[in-house]
Amino acid sequence: MNITSIDQAQYKNAYGILCHSLPKMGSRDALNPTFCHVEVGGKTTRHNHFEPENFFIIQGQGEMTIGEKTRVVKAGDLVQIPPFSSHTLKNIGESILQFLSIYTEDYTVPALPTEVVITAAPPTPNGPLHLGHIGGPYLAVDILSRYLGSKSVNVVTHSGTDDHQNYVGEKARSLQLGKLEFRSHCRARIQRGFRNMDIHFDEFIEPSQDHDYQNKIKTFFRRAVDANIIQLEPISMPHCDHCELTLVDVHADGACPHCASSSRGGCETCGIVVPAYELHSVHCGRCGQPASSVIKSVYTFDLKSHLPLIVDDLAKLKLSPRLQQLVKQIQIQVQPSMKILVAYATENDFGIQVDGRNLHVWFEMAAHYESFASSEKFWIHSFGFDNSFYYLLYIPALLKALNPKTKLPDAVVTNEFLLLDGAKFSTSRGHAIWADEFTGNSEHLRLYLSEIRPAQQTSNFEMDAFNAFSTELKMSLAKILDRAADIATVKPFETSADNSVVIQSQRFLKDLEMNLVPQNFDPRQASRLILNFIDTTTQGLGNMQNDKLRIEALATALIPFMPETANRIQSVLSLSTYQAPHAEAL
Template identity: 30%
Template sequence: MEQKKFKRTTVTAALPYANGGVHIGHLAGVYVPADIYVRYLRLKKEDVVFIGGSDEHGVPITIRAKKEGITPQDVCDRYHKIIKDSFKEFGISFDIYSRTTSQTHNKLASDFFRKLYDDGKLIEKETEQYYDEEAHQFLADRYIMGECPHCHNPKAYGDQCEKCGSDLSPMELINPHSTISGSKPVIRKTKNWYLPLNEYQSWLKQWILEGHKEWRPNVYGQCKSWLDMDLQPRAMTRDLEWGIPVPVKGADGKVLYVWFDAPIGYISNTKELCEKEPEKFGNWEKWWKDPDTRLVHFIGKDNIVFHCIIFPTMLKAHGDYILPDNVPANEFLNLENDKISTSRNWAVWLDEYLKDFPGKQDVLRYVLTANAPETKDNNFTWKDFQERNNSELVAIYGNFVNRALQLTKKYWNGIVPECGELQDVDNTAIQEFKDVKDKMEEYLDVFKFREAQKEAMNLARIGNKYITECEPWKVWKTDPKRVETVLYISLQLVANLAIA
């Protein structure tokens, strides 16, 4: 099947929860690969927009607020600033990094829901849910804890057991209790609005399983496992206080489900950007409604179902929006052979790294890309960090650049000399460089960033080999004109390496 030619690309990176900082797992899984891809498109002078922002609704925010005795907005304000500042200092080149508590987002998300409601695309259902009589509120999944029915971990949540990894529903827990009051919850009836995923199942099968076989195996495989089962209607509203109020009469005390609200943040943040800089980015709708725009979501594997099944169904039901063309989701990064855990504080936090290793942003980018969990979970160790810095960045990359610049300083006072007649060794090095550039582009086009970086490092190896073979320090005594050409080519290789 011939690949479609697009006029522009909208790139989104998963919105981190504003209830804590960003760690190396987030960077390796989402933000570094997304940034590499966007920088690549910009180098090719392609029309691209890079959208990020904080996810400021949902239960994790309110849990932290209750724990600290502050408001959810206080939590969001604190961590939004930490995350935004960390990304900026680290060099993640978002065109905008906004938030889902903005007025622009509130209105767009409300209007989106209202259109689905008015068009009859949502169904109203009454269900039974756990209710905390002491706290006087219905309990979201994360406000319920009990014994896992599979591994009998006594601290499983209402949506997942973090010990065995099983997906759960609150009703499956043994001896459940409220994490708010500690009391045993009772069952009460409540009304919510659902997106009937089952009505879109045949369309999803056709769109993903037939239309996107080029997606990464982990993404395609997870989608297939969901689509091989009978999809069920998914609630798009919740009985919570913190969030965007459901814009429907009789929906008091209900807010939009965070996974309905959050991905719309990509759209609202684009709208906010275009309204701020219309001369540069134009109308926001061209980035989200024009079929000539390619939409690419960078996410972690735990968000595949939301970005490949739920959000596309929302977009399809709405009718005005384009659908994602690719969703390059990564697996997880472990730390020192142990799963990264925010609850255990087992992580390398970006804001702390930037303080402890000033000026070492590129070292971390390099190591995380070298260990990118593109096809399977991978591991970060400080020993590997040290070895890659010393034996690759310093001994190969740094060595070549230093040799080229020092020789130029020694023989030509730091001035770039002119290129003379090329010899076979020169042409070979130039051709090898061109071959590597072509390979890098092939890998970047299909989101294989680890392989692309390996090829980039090969540029430095070619440069070192070229200088060693040409021996300008010997040739200088008999043929300084020849040395001009060797140094000229070496400096051109350095310039190309800087871009790579």
């Protein structure tokens, strides 16, 4: 019999409240009971985790929020919280709210699909990649593909340059360079940046030089016209009389009609996209003059009328709270229509031409993604919040309207902005660290960018912080490699590692996998598990059997994040090294 008294002094801060975890009775005890106090007016920080959890309310009254649903709870209520559900509990009573949290660490890692295609939002070739780009969609894709490859999943990664953005032509003009020359130069730097970060794509297309690609896009446009999915209509477009230019995207500086933030159509603050003619206070992005307007016949797509086609599929996707809010906000918009620009006549013929008009790049993107949306393979798409409107709403609705058999991605990997020294990375202002010019340890950088990944909110990169991280990591890995070399010289062990170390190592790898499977992909949490295990390994060095087991587990864990380091450790221990299936691509 084990009777424990609860000492108030043992309560510690956790999740914004005071908690006290009861000790386990043994290594096979899977339950984790924790007593919690919430002060009057206080609340737990909003969070989620992969374990299912139960709250039993002992005393007081609270407001329980799980996902988007909120209910009042009182003493005697039992609240069941599903895995990965974002939740918070607020004390709305007049006394301390006490509850017992019970969760279990016994769980099953979801089965992996057998065939996977991972697409990443294409970078615009109006400049090189900076670390904000790398820490967003691209490193995540590489980590996920390496993990799946190590599990013998047939995985293909796909991206390319977004050649037809008018940002490219305008940047070339400002530098007094030819469009094709400038675009080619930027594409080469983008590819060098990927190589420098050890990021590989099996397919990396160049739309401006691919005639089959362009014909596919034109055929898709004609299908949409014939099916009456897009309409030709006269619209008053913003125009610069001084530059003799129709103002769209880079040429249209205005204010978002929904949140009043500066916007060129796609608002980085609220995420809502509007055509240039709906922006407020439009000025020419080239000369700064206020816009006039001209009537032009343009093709548009009415997103509002086609949203019902994808509502059920959207509900199945695991989205961050901010993305859930964006989707909800669009669905409740009161205006009868929500027009998206498809093709328009312009003085700038930088894009694909259809019916004497310039095809807007996001319609082009939808046409290209039709093959992935029609595939039986498990499709994962990676992109930033600023493009979420297009990838979650516009493209799926357009594809579904034209081809009812298409699907949304089976899983999405999204990110917010990564800041540099507290300010947004900016190619135009040169406030950046370029991926192709980075001279530090790129393996260390991969792990560091994973740890600070802006998954659901912005995060900040500081070079001093990275250098300190890299120095400490270098020393820890040197100890581990030295120990691995010592172990390699010893004859096979006659005894096994301690049971506690076996359980610890297996638990670590299982927790890691839970954060790397496509359904739950969270490289931020996975990298933190790795860093904690590195500390555990270096601090526990001494027993060769235990050390060998931990180091082998660490080498396996590092494959997606630090592949060269993983191979070095495995080579020292004479283990089979892992080679990514696409290591020679790009």
